[in-house]
Amino acid sequence: MRKKWLWFFILLFLGGGAFHLYQGSHQPIQGGIMGASSRAGHLLREGKFPPVEKTTHTEVVIVGGGISGLSAAWQLNRKGIHSFQILELEKQLGGNAQSGRNEVSAYPWGAHYVPLPGPAEVYVRQLFEELGVIQGYDKKGLPRYNELYLCSDPQERLYLNGTWQDGLLPQTGVTNEDRKQYKAFFTAMDYFRGAVGFDGKRAFCIPIDLSSQDPSFLKYDQISMAELLVQKGWTSPFLKWYVDYACKDDYGTHMEKVSAWAGIHYFASRIGRASNSAENSVLTWPEGNGWLVNRLVEKVGAYGRCNSLVYNVEKRDKEVWVDFYDLTTQKSERMICKAVIFSAPRFVASHVVKALRDHPPAYLPAFTYAPWMVANLTVDELQHSQGVAPAWDNVFFKSESLGYVTATHQNIERYPKTKTVLTYYYPLCEGEPTEERQKAIARSYKDWTDLILGDFKKVHPDIKEKLNELNVWIWGHGMIRPTVGFIWGKERKEVLKSTPPIFFAHSDMSGISIFEEAQYRGVKAADEVLKFLKSKGLKQSK
Amino acid sequence: MQVLLLFSIFAISACGMVYELISSTLASYLLGDSITQFSTIIGVYLFAMGVGAYLCQHLQKNLTGIFVQVELLIGLVGGFSSTILFLLFEQVSSFRVLVYSLIGLVGCLVGLELPLLMRILKTHFEFKKLVSKVFTFDYVGALLGSLLFPLVLVPHLGLVRSSFLFGVMNVLVAIWALNLFKQSIPWVKPLKAQAFFYLLVLLFGFVYSDQITRFTEALSYPDRVIYSKSSPYQRIVLTQEGEDLRLFLNGNLQFSSRDEYRYHEALVHPGLSALQNPKRVLVLGGGDGLALREILKYRSVETIQLVDLDHRVVDLFSNQDSLKALNGDSFHNPKVHLAVADAFEWLKTNKDPFDFVVVDFPDPSNFSIGKLYSTTFFNLLHKNVKPEGAVVIQSTSPYVARKSFWCVAQTLDSVDFWTRPYHLYVPSFGEWGFVLASWKPLPLPEKFPEGLKFLNAVTLRNMVNFPPDMAMVKTGVNRLDNQVLVRYFENEWSKFLHY
């Protein structure tokens, strides 16, 4: 009898030990799926809202509080217009650039860096001066940046062949032929960076609309980036991986679908320099572009109203009605204004703006958006793996994901706290966006964690033991896709036409989704509104 | 029965061999000097076996019961031997005594085993055959043990797990003997319970040995370790060999009590003696209080603020007698104020600039420490020193890491400091360098506090001269976004011996 008990205990102990050793695999993981709010989307599509209960008046309403909306507000505010409102459906302002924070660090939920702005990015530079990101200019006119915001070294590393290498361009196991093609590729990109068209404009510029209209460059919009590689004889599998990685990184789309013009733009548009940093530097913060959002919110947040889903924008005589549903009180309200800056995406506009709802525009199907999944993992310090030290951006070779960015990288304390937050990026681009979006919504939290941890495990075997919390964010319509023919096609031209008193501002009008474009759209729309109000004011006073 | 019996002899001797090897290996890991360790431990072990064999004659009754008990004890003591050694290494001051007593105990018990077994078995076998069989299997077992040890056990299981494994084997032999000689042993049941309990404990140790090793992680310091602790930031180890006390942080030598005066005199006086009436001094890093000792030699100094990240280092140096003697008990001086904080954070919030700042950080061997040698940090430093004051910065070896050294100097230049690099020879470190930095050029001091052992006006004039093999080289400026210093440092030190 007793002996049996003893065996029972032995087994229990051994089992306990085995469990201890392999713990993690069965422990429930802390966290969940966070956003963005898909309920709002449903409500919009159903279109059933309670009748308006309250009406207020203001000069201008900004629909959507992402970077474009906030930038419009920033511009209005500094030009002396103070009678306006931002309506944002989410709980916080920032759109795709919003961020979160826990006891370990602040971290991004989407956009996480801005490259050094070039001379054409006038508004970006103005903002950066205001925020102390640019601290002055040297004799040559090069901006001096606050060094705390320049991405600290080491910037990037790539996990390839079981070890981490410096930089993202594959170096181990590549042949001389690969290297020759690397060289040819970058020589070509350098050429494009300096190229100027017959109209005297840069071939690949930011803002995109200041680019040359020379057909010898615009023609690249007619083929895909993958085709360009084939045409140029760039067949190196490593180079192909690298270019495809770049397309996924900036456009959330494989190079087979991305316009070659946009693909080249990624490599050739940046000419920003600094007096105190290298050319290819980027600006980043623990919370990513959420830092810029927070600074903008400090300036114009008072004009913002969150949890407000705009469902109808309608021109009525000399005024515009903006009807919105307050998600907290569950009541509808109306704002009557003179002009609207519509800085939510175009697919939203097609449900919200009455004119577009009544006559669905032909350009709509050309606007496609890449879905994304972003996860934030709070972890104890991971074991140091083979190769170079942890960097800001840590990429896994040939992974579906783009790897992760370390939120605490910019900390200057001598020892980063042992815990950190890793932001993991995953463009959902295997299939068509609609299909991927549906698949993403159908996935459970466990499906996501299995996928994420599976990917991490190949590189960091200790990820499960070290994980404290994992939260997932699905961006159903994360980024506009610069598909073949989209950037310089007739559809985009159509949406650029001014349609007072409703002015559009979202970054999807640029065909590529980056901070600089979003800001440019916002500021431009605000300028148009200013002009519009002035002209109306003049007419009224007559 | 015969086969099993012989197998158990086999197992017993393999176990004995393995314990012996484990102890010797461990002792040479922890104490160094493997020839001495191996031969003295084997000697003690064999001698102890002799003692055990001798004692055996005094045992008369219940031989089988005693045999079982002996097996169990060997299993327990042998099984835990390496864990005990690892664990107590850091705590016990006379570690050697512990090693020898432990190995003596195991040897004694193993010495009892064979004679006991032979006496038990003498009724079952013809004596002639018995003797030759027992010894044959004993020697074969020893061979097996000594082969298994280097080829299988150490590489695959590690020392701690191996001892637990062999402990389990001993206990299994005991259990087997219990079953075999049930009739002739009184109190079988309690013995059995004891055996199973030991088995359980040993298996537990085997399974959790990883956790145990993590606790006990062997350290390979040449000298005797008298203190070692891990703080959240670093591993602190203090060693002593004769008069010489040495502090290691993460395995890197910080000072040797024999020649630290050279380092600390050179760190403090060239800067501090050049100032008129310095009152407020800041020390960043330097939780050992040795720089404080030098600074306290100035009457004019009214307050010294020390900022160190790791309170454990400071605690150690403010409480331990031998260390207090070394730093002149400087932490208890009323002029000294202590802040446990990150230097960057502390400087950012400081409002009152200082006359003199001593920056004594570890070498820029990784990216997080490299940030403390960046333009951003030096700019902050600039704001925290008075226009007529000065800063001195520990800047690694200009001989081994020439570019690194000059990179520190040129980074300081780039943020509008006037700089004066200098160097000296510290026997335990080699050639070492510092950079003095201030808003305005400073004179070379001629007068120093009384009683310095190394520094005087003549030495200092030599120190500011750099022979050609350490002369200035043009380098990049170390910024957060390029961290060139860490790259130079890695490169240069990797070519040199690791210390």
Ligand SMILES: Cc1cc2nc3c(=O)[nH]c(=O)nc-3n(C[C@H](O)[C@H](O)[C@H](O)COP(=O)(O)OP(=O)(O)OC[C@H]3O[C@@H](n4cnc5c(N)ncnc54)[C@H](O)[C@@H]3O)c2cc1C
């Ligand atoms: C995963 C991911 C990573 C990215 N990384 C980067 C990066 O590193 N660098 C970079 O420059 N760019 C990055 N981007 C691109 C980023 O989208 C842009 O930089 C920029 O933030 C876009 O701003 P926006 O204002 O044009 O659009 P959005 O951010 O989409 O703003 C639109 C806003 O409108 C709101 N809205 C929508 N419908 C309604 C409605 N009916 N009523 C009220 N409000 C509504 C939305 O909630 C949202 O807040 C990333 C994008 C994603 C998805």
